[in-house]
Amino acid sequence: MRKADFRQEGYLNDKNIQLVYEKKKRIIEDLLKISTVEEFLEVFDDDMDGLLNEDEQILVFSIIKTRIQIIAEELCMLKKYDLYKELMREVREIEALIVKYQHELRNHVHLKQLNDYINIGDEIVDDFQRNWDSKKNNYEEKVRRNLTTKELVLRNNTEEKHNQGVQKYGQIKLKPSNKMRLLQLQEKLVAINERIEEAANYRNELRILEKKDEERLLKIKGDLNRNLKKDLERQEKLEFKKLKDFYDAERNKLTIQQNKETNILHKQINLHVNDIKRIQNQITNFYDEEAKKGDEMIRTRERQVQTNKVLSTFKGVKTFSGAPASGGMERKREIALALLNLGSKSISLNVSMESSGGKEVTTKKSSLALKFIIKNHRPLGFEINGDFSSKKFCNVPENHDLRNDNNLKNKIRKLLDQRKHQDEIFISPTAYYDNNLNIVCDAKDYRDLLPMISK
Numbered sequence: 001m002r003k004a005d006f007r008q009e010g011y012l013n014d015k016n017i018q019l020v021y022e023k024k025k026r027i028i029e030d031l032l033k034i035s036t037v038e039e040f041l042e043v044f045d046d047d048m049d050g051l052l053n054e055d056e057q058i059l060v061f062s063i064i065k066t067r068i069q070i071i072a073e074e075l076c077m078l079k080k081y082d083l084y085k086e087l088m089r090e091v092r093e094i095e096a097l098i099v100k101y102q103h104e105l106r107n108h109v110h111l112k113q114l115n116d117y118i119n120i121g122d123e124i125v126d127d128f129q130r131n132w133d134s135k136k137n138n139y140e141e142k143v144r145r146n147l148t149t150k151e152l153v154l155r156n157n158t159e160e161k162h163n164q165g166v167q168k169y170g171q172i173k174l175k176p177s178n179k180m181r182l183l184q185l186q187e188k189l190v191a192i193n194e195r196i197e198e199a200a201n202y203r204n205e206l207r208i209l210e211k212k213d214e215e216r217l218l219k220i221k222g223d224l225n226r227n228l229k230k231d232l233e234r235q236e237k238l239e240f241k242k243l244k245d246f247y248d249a250e251r252n253k254l255t256i257q258q259n260k261e262t263n264i265l266h267k268q269i270n271l272h273v274n275d276i277k278r279i280q281n282q283i284t285n286f287y288d289e290e291a292k293k294g295d296e297m298i299r300t301r302e303r304q305v306q307t308n309k310v311l312s313t314f315k316g317v318k319t320f321s322g323a324p325a326s327g328g329m330e331r332k333r334e335i336a337l338a339l340l341n342l343g344s345k346s347i348s349l350n351v352s353m354e355s356s357g358g359k360e361v362t363t364k365k366s367s368l369a370l371k372f373i374i375k376n377h378r379p380l381g382f383e384i385n386g387d388f389s390s391k392k393f394c395n396v397p398e399n400h401d402l403r404n405d406n407n408l409k410n411k412i413r414k415l416l417d418q419r420k421h422q423d424e425i426f427i428s429p430t431a432y433y434d435n436n437l438n439i440v441c442d443a444k445d446y447r448d449l450l451p452m453i454s455k
Contacts (some may be wrong), residue, residue: 012052033339043370047164047301054384058098062379064369065094065295066084067339070373074336089452099291106287109384110280117416121269128265132258139254143247150243154420158232165228165381169221180209272415279412287382294380326341339369 012020020026021037034040044063046056072087187202372378432441433448441448 002275014100032067032370034370039367043367043374046374054102058102058105058382058384059374059379061094061098061101063373065091065098066373066379067370068094069299070336087308095291099288100289102384103288104282106382106384113412114273114276114280118273125265125269128262136258139251143251147240147243147247151240151441154236155238158236161232162225162229166225167233169224169228173217175448180213183209235289242299252284274347276316276412279415281407283408283412284454287384291380291382298380302344335369335372338424339366437452 004141017040018037028034028040032040032043034043041050041052044052044056044060046059047053051061052242068087069091072091074083075087076084183206187206190202191199319371427449429448432439432443434440
């Protein structure tokens with residue numbers, strides 16, 4: 001059955017069951033007297049959903065075991081003790097195999113539950129990381145935009161102040177030195193006294209001094225302009241550095257906040273993994289013990305009942321009273337014959353069997369007997385995946401399956417429900433295509449469609 005479960009989901013549909021039936025047709029007919037897949041589903045599909053879940057798969061083997069046990073007990077009543085002993089040995093071997101198989105199915109269910117829990121946690125981490133990446137990208141874009149704007153503003157201010165300084169320094173004039181003023185006065189004096197040669201000499205010397213003063217003035221203006229430019233550039237860099245330092249500090253705060261939230265998130269993600277594993281181990285151990293001892297305890301109680309009946313028969317013989325009623329034994333004999341498709345009268349199974357309005361149902365005797373066993377003498381159940389089924393009925397209480405396990409299933413269900421997706425958004429398949437059926441968005445990029453859906 002496990003090999004027929006192609007998707008490894010723990011459920012067998014009609015295709016999978018057809019495959020199992022075709023491969024094991026002779027064995028199924030020998031052990032269950034079932035000749036068609038439809039009849040197989042009719043008997044063992046307990047919730048009539050067209051699938052065999054883990055508990056229904058275990059039910060198949062439990063019914064085989066119960067059928068053999070009923071026939072063996074009837075053989076015991078017929079004094080066929082060798083056959084009775086051999087069949088009971090087979091029954092116990094089947095029970096041991098059921099213990100292993102239910103353990104395997106339960107481990108598969110528990111592993112799937114834990115993987116789903118972890119996968120949802122990974123999705124939460126991915127969404128968290130994606131949100132933080134988006135937040136950091138938006139912040140970097142904001143910083144880049146603000147720095148570019150600030151750099152442009154500072155450069156314009158620097159150029160404006162530099163131009164104002166150049167214009168101001170261009171109007172500077174040097175005050176003539178005392179030597180030049182003396183030479184000018186002497187030139188004027190000798191020129192008045194018609195001492196032309198001396199006046200010309202003074203003029204030549206004054207030209208040299210004026211040229212030196214012009215060169216000195218140009219040098220002073222150049223030094224002033226260079227110093228002004230350096231001061232303005234230094235001030236511009238200082239202002240720009242202050243802004244960068246501010247944004248770096250904000251970036252560091254953002255990183256610290258992300259690290260804090262990441263640590264909290266990882267603690268929340270892994271908060272219940274160990275608890276789930278512990279509870280799953282407790283559930284497994286509980287049902288392993290029940291699987292190992294339950295059937296034998298039921299047989300022990302049944303043997304005690306039969307022993308009491310035999311003892312009461314002894315008392316009846318001693319007191320010469322009538323024999324006790326054997327209605328239960330007659331019913332068991334009727335079921336045993338029906339399981340073998342034998343018996344002259346049709347088996348009446350209208351008690352909690354078919355919704356036929358109280359009418360007796362007469363079909364294939366073996367199938368009716370199997371269904372009667374399931375409804376009225378249900379074999380030991382293991383509740384492998386019953387509590388986590390998505391199928392709910394309006395008249396069934398929420399915790400109808402939570403029994404005999406110290407409320408462990410209720411605890412693990414609450415832990416798993418804490419991480420279920422809430423308020424899931426359904427995206428129509430048409431959203432991934434345009435009017436010409438061209439792909440506009442890949443399925444893995446479904447988040448890109450969310451803003452359009454929210455509109």
